[in-house]
Amino acid sequence: MAMDQPGPADAAASRRDLAVARSLDPARVRAEKRVKRFLDAGFELLAGPSGSDFTVQEVVERSGQSLRSFxxxxxxxxxxxxALFEELVRVTAEQLEQQVAEEQRAVDRLQRFVVEYHRLCRPGTKTRSARRVPTSALAQFGQQLMTTHPEEASRAFRPLVSLLEELVRQAAAEGAVRTDVPSIRLAGVLLQATMFNAFAGTISGSPGAADDGAEEFWSLIFEGVRAG
Amino acid sequence: MAMDQPGPADAAASRRDLAVARSLDPARVRAEKRVKRFLDAGFELLAGPSGSDFTVQEVVERSGQSLRSFxxxxxxxxxxxxALFEELVRVTAEQLEQQVAEEQRAVDRLQRFVVEYHRLCRPGTKTRSARRVPTSALAQFGQQLMTTHPEEASRAFRPLVSLLEELVRQAAAEGAVRTDVPSIRLAGVLLQATMFNAFAGTISGSPGAADDGAEEFWSLIFEGVRAG
DNA sequence: GGAAATTGAGAGGAACGTTGCCGCATCCGG
DNA sequence: CCGGATGCGGCAACGTTCCTCTCAATTTCC
Incomplete structure (x- = not known):
């Protein structure tokens, strides 16, 4: 499950790899297996009603292992x-990269990214692997992370940011996106606005459960608020 | 403690609506005073490095009162x-209402709202009353509130949402803002995007501490991402 | 087969939120 | 002026949660 990508700039050692690397080669398989069991239990608990307020005891019990091992x-x-946050960002970036590759024009890839990520960040969505994605629960932890440890947060977000920045760059080269703002800044604003847009309905008090509003959100981001 | 509002529209019964009960019981004055001391202590601790992770003991000690009273x-x-969250939203809405009133055109009022609220939501800003506003700390609690108690969150945000929705409505009547999206939805998206935009820099990993980027953010929101 | 590492089970400490108890002060009706 | 009621500070205690530690059993490795 933990695959290393020997890519050029992406040599960021993830938390999961570090946890696994505590054991040496032969026992590495067992260690990986145990770490995976903890991570799986964590994902299941994140999907629960309590969000990220689960107990370590719960993780231990659900993983069938001991506190000592944890x-x-x-x-x-x-x-x-x-580790859960990094893992989720990583698999989300992979999934989005595949979905985005289906589009031909750069603008469409950009739109596809925003729409699909918007859907992922709405509570109650499932991945293609039928595993429920607790994005909203982890968004809360992500926000806490951004305020308390900005550098680690930035590092954890890197896969998504890199992908989105590349899409913005391509769209800009295609002449479809404004170029008076650096693409990295554009990517940051886009990612943030998309990720937290699920709260817009809660703030305004309107349920709006009919459609998820992904296309409407894209229209607002792409064309802006100004009257046509 | 919970009072119903017989008023027409603006009578949102806030948690601290003990105010203006002036000529009533003298005991009420004392109670109000004590509550205020707890709230002040809470605001001071929120401005600290720990954010909302302070201890009730700290609140008690800083307020010079007892745990029993708390x-x-x-x-x-x-x-x-x-209560702190509601209070902050209330005074923020009041402050923004005053600042917005300085502008003549509806679009300028809308821009003023977004820019000023954007600045408030950046960490390290101070209000005109020289009291530090722990908006970023409370944004975290606000997010938790939106996921766990959406109705209470919606109620707490009402002052800000009502003000912004009115500004959007006026700008739409002026023909400056698109009307194909209900103004309440527009207000929700605007408020959310503005409030959490401070995280865009953290996500993208760019410091960008030179300017706060409020005008750039407004440009992106107003004119969109599309190339001119 | 035996040494060494790893794990499981549980005790327990520290921090925190919360409640209960006691004693004293202040208020209030008679 | 007074006696109960309420408010209030100080303090200890309880439950929960995160985390550390010990000890024995098991597995792994040579």
Whole structure:
């Protein structure tokens, strides 16, 4: 499950790899297996009603392992949440990269990214692997992460940011996107606005459960608020 | 503690609506004073490095009162945070309403709202009353609130939403803002995007501490991402 | 087969939110 | 002026949660 990509600039050692790397080669398989069981249990609990407020005891019980093992592989609950966050960002970026590749024009790829990621960030969506994605629960942890440890947050978001920035760059080269703002800034604003847009309905108090409003959101982002 | 509002529209019964009960019981004055001391202590602690992770003990000590009194006026730490959140939204809405009134055209009022609220939501800003506003700390609680208690969150945000929705309506009547999206939805998206835009820099990993990027953000929101 | 590492089970400590108890002060009707 | 009621500070205690530690059993490796 943990695959290393020997890509050029992406040599960021993820938390999961670090946890696994605590054991050496022969025992590495067992260690990976145990770490995976903790991560799976964490994802299941994140999908629950309590969000990220689960107990380490729950993780331990659900993983069928012991507290002793947990603290051997993770420095604490924070490290587990960080590993879950990185893992989720990583698989989300992979999924989006595949979906985006279906589009021909750069603008369409950009729109596809925003729409699909918007849907992922709405609570109650499932991935293609039928595993429920607790994006909204992890968004809360992500926000906490951004305020308390900005550098780690930036590092965790890198896969998504890199992908989106490349899409923005291509769309700009196609002449479809404004170029008076650096593409990295554009990517940051887009990602943030998309990720937290699920809260817009809650803020305004309107349910709007009929459609998810992904296309409407894209229209607002792409064409702006100004009257046509 | 919970009073119903017989008023027409603006009578949102806030958690701290003990105010203006001036000529009533003298005991009420004392109670108000004590509540205010707890709230002030809470605001000071929110401005600290720990954010909303402060201890009720700290609140009690800083307010110079007792634990016994705290639990007489608040059902728990959650209720205190909720009261702080509502209070902050209330005074922010009042402040923005005054600033917005300085502009003549409806579009300028809308821009002024977005730019000023954007600045408020950046960490490290101060209000005109020289009291530090822990908006970023409370944004985290606000997000948690939106996921766990959407109705209470919606109610707490009402002052800001009502003001912004009115500004959008006026700008739409002026023909400056698109009308194919209900103004309440537009207000929700605008408020959310503005409030969390401070995280865009953290996500993209770019410091960007030179300017706060409020005008750039407004440009992106107003004119969109599409190439001119 | 035996040494060494790893794991499971549980005890327990520290921090925090919350409640209960006691004693004192202040208020209030008679 | 007074006696109960309420408010309030100080303090200890309880439950929960995160985390550390010990000890024995098991597995792995040579």
């Amino acid at each position: 603290y051997q592989y993770f420095d604490g609950k924070y490290e587990l949440l960080l | 639990y007489q006026y608040f059902d728990g730490k959650y209720e205190l945070l909720l």
